[in-house]
Amino acid sequence: MNSICEVEGVYAAGIKEKKYGLALIKAKGTAAAVFTKNKFMASPVILMKRRIEKGFLEGIIVNSGNANVYTGEQGMKDAERMAEIAAEAFSADPENIGVASTGVIGRFLNMEIIEDQCRRVSKDLGHDEKSEENAAKAIMTTDLLMKTALCRREGFSVAGIAKGSGMIAPNMGTMLAFLYTDAELTADELKRALLTASKRSFNRVVVDGDTSTNDSAFLTATGLKGKVDYKEFCGALEEVCTTLAKQMAEDGEGATKMIEVRITNAPSEEDAEVIAKTIVGSPLVKTAVYGEDPNWGRLIAAAGRAGVEFPPENVTVSISGENGKKTVLLAKKGEILADNKYHPEALAEAKALMHGKKVIFTLDLDYGGFSATAWGCDLTEKYVEINGKYTT
Incomplete structure (x- = not known):
């Protein structure tokens, strides 16, 4: 140590x-x-x-x-x-x-x-x-x-x-x-x-x-x-x-999983940082990770409200598991690659990648040459329990 x-x-x-x-x-x-x-x-x-x-x-x-x-x-x-x-x-x-x-x-x-x-x-x-x-x-x-x-x-x-x-x-x-x-x-x-x-x-x-x-x-x-x-x-x-x-x-309070959000090819490092922190701080993203639900729509919704200018049609979204060796594309430049109707196998693979202690999301903006990474954790009932009784 x-x-x-x-x-x-x-x-x-x-x-x-x-x-x-x-x-x-x-x-x-x-x-x-x-x-x-x-x-x-x-x-x-x-x-x-x-x-x-x-x-x-x-x-x-x-x-x-x-x-x-x-x-x-x-x-x-x-x-x-x-x-x-x-x-x-x-x-x-x-x-x-x-x-x-x-x-x-x-x-x-x-x-x-x-x-x-x-x-x-x-x-x-x-x-x-x-x-x-x-x-x-x-x-x-x-x-x-x-x-x-x-x-x-x-x-x-x-x-x-x-x-x-x-x-x-x-x-x-x-x-x-x-x-x-x-x-x-x-x-x-x-x-x-x-x-x-x-x-x-x-x-x-x-x-x-x-x-x-x-x-x-x-x-x-x-x-x-x-x-x-x-x-x-x-x-x-x-x-x-x-x-x-x-x-x-x-070690976030009540956490069961760590979340890593990587933003690549952004207009500036500051822009990439803002988007990464917005996504990792989203309660909807955090709860989806806790439930092992590969609801990638929550990722792009959070990115879209971050206040950074970029063309949405350029974005590629992917998920990687704990060791980062396997990656599943969820959406690429306007094309849906993981959904229940046409790509159920990709959705199932994405869900399987969420079983471990760490989930990695990557959003490639294809709108510059800068990147940034942010970290967080899932949001669980245990977090509410800890903070609902913190002083009593």
Whole structure:
């Protein structure tokens, strides 16, 4: 499972006690971050949007079980206090500590629990797999699976842990991501790379269409492996972020299947992205996937309302199964290729491809040379059950 603790200079620890968890990650270096665009930003987000501008961190503290949102002056004091108690554990400056929270909105933090957990867990900071596992578990809320990723390159590594399962939609979801590299990079270089990587990964995941108040992705470079090729670093970072994004889609609340939507030959990457996210976010598409119903009409209906200009008569629609090896054409440039009356065998093959854990839809617009992919999951009764009783 090793990921962030394979990056030189990164130490982690964590604890989870019922719904309350706390993680500490100690790593000193240049840093950047991206945050939610929800107007009701969590107190730690407001705090960190200001503090991250100096481009340097010595560590991060994260609590789960309480989002610290809509908590006013007290919430801001609590976020600042979280930085102070982590700074004490790290022997660092509180101004250089990243703070993140996740959990229920509209509740005040129980600072006694956070201080107690921090005091205990700080003794366990380690540069090993178990330490990382404890940190990854500590930040989980409705997540069923830990989310970790590692990309090794010649002379450096990029790695990350994340949480995210529900309230997932662009821009970012109810997700926290903590990314690390031992390459030497400036804060400006990190910020540019993180903006692009997030746009092509975290911002293309749609579980339920709700954007959270707490979304944060932090990137820290310890610099212990020296300077590297910037383009190669950007590729490694995007690979790590995409891996984490896919894991969030796979672990969507109540999900039984992951959905991948690929848009090809679009007028621009932005246009392809908009269409892909519109399709993967459609409740009708999500429920069709859950029912293993190859109702491809829902795909073109969603694409058609995405607000992108393209000739509908150019579009080809296909479906692939879990391993992507077998593909069935559903419609091609105005010709129906899968229906009950004339092409029942193609419809049956398409339905069979939906039996696995992953369904891939591809729409070739034949109207340009750009592409984009988005990820999501099916919509099930379990999702309603989880969120219908979330606070009670």
